[in-house]
Amino acid sequence: MTPGSQQIRFCTAPDGVRLAYATVGKGPPLVRAAHWMTHLEFDWESPVWRPWLTELSRHNTLVRYDPRGCGLSDRDVGDMAFDAWVADLETVVAAAGLARFALLGASQSVSVAIAYAAKHPQRVSRLILYGGFARGRLRRGSPVQAEEAEVQLKLIQLGWGRDDPAFRQFFTTQFLPDGTPEQLASFNEIQRLSTSAENAARILQVSSGIDVADLAPKVSAPTLVLHAREDKRAPFDEGRLIASLIPGARFVPLESRNHVLLESDSAWPRFLAETRAFLGAEPGTAAAAFPELTAREKEVLELVARGLANDEIAARLGIRPKTVRNQVSALFDKLGVSSRAQAIVRAREAGLGTGNTPEA
Secondary structure, three states: OOHHHOEEEEEEOOOOOEEEEEEEOOOOEEEEOOOOOOOOOHHHHOOOOHHHHHHHOOOOEEEEEOOOOOOOOOOOOOOOOHHHHHHHHHHHHHHHOOOOEEEEEEOOHHHHHHHHHHHOOOOEEEEEEEOOOOEOHHHOOOHHHHHHHHHHHHHHHHHOOOOOOHHHHHHHHHHOOOOOHHHHHHHHHHHHHHOOHHHHHHHHHHHHOOEOOOOHHHOOOOEEEEEEOOOOOOOHHHHHHHHHHOOOOEEEEEOOOOOOOOOOOOOHHHHHHHHHHHHOOOOOOHHHOOOOOOHHHHHHHHHHHOOOOHHHHHHHHOOOHHHHHHHHHHHHHHHOOOOHHHHHHHHHHOOOOOOOOOOO
């Protein structure tokens, strides 16, 4: 995919803030919750972010947006609270017309994705969480990390908007300790172009105070958690905590020091393989199974294969139990089976019911 193939639109949050969002690629929708410092236009020019955008849109329709205060979204905003971030994701999803989709959270947006998935279980078919945290620096019970948060806030206030990148370089080296000079320079510039010093400080303050540990156990979507072992920005233990809190989540440690994985990173192929398999984008996975079924019938079969009863499936998908019964009967006919047990066997042989199957 290329930046020319993306379509940028605007929507308005409940408090009147205009949010810029973009779609690119074809396939099942994958929504990326907004994270630290993005710019819908300039990210495509970055040697850091271009590989992410290219690969995430290779098999999916990628939907992403600039957070309030950043990029093409409104810069002058009154509310910069965590609840506003979650509401912004809700606004973009509604504007894009998405009923059900896979959701990706990275870095600080992992917490936003968790909060959204817990609040809207019927909408999130798959949840991918990379390099994130359930608790901000001020919520981890560590005086050292709390002091670090204060120091970082002061660095932003003193030097974020300067042409000299020395102050922003501190953050860049935490995000990309193994970055090349070109990648480091690009990341520095993206940070400067994306937002003001005032907004960067406000974002950091909110991020430091995040705590979604009580929401994580409420997530019901199949979840994949990935985290670099030597991440300098988000502690590896935070990734482990998230995976332990979300029921049935699978945890994948990645051998890297980078908070943002680079295309040259040895962990990059593993990250892509895991996420593609989880989303069902690899040839030969369950994504290609049962082509005779409709997208909704595949969703129903996936839940049948996990052992859910019709009433539970109806609640999960937000439809009537009678509708589920009709769809179950239809897929039985198409699969050539006469019982639920036989359907489960067929589904599991094809890889369904494991949490690693596609949304449609």
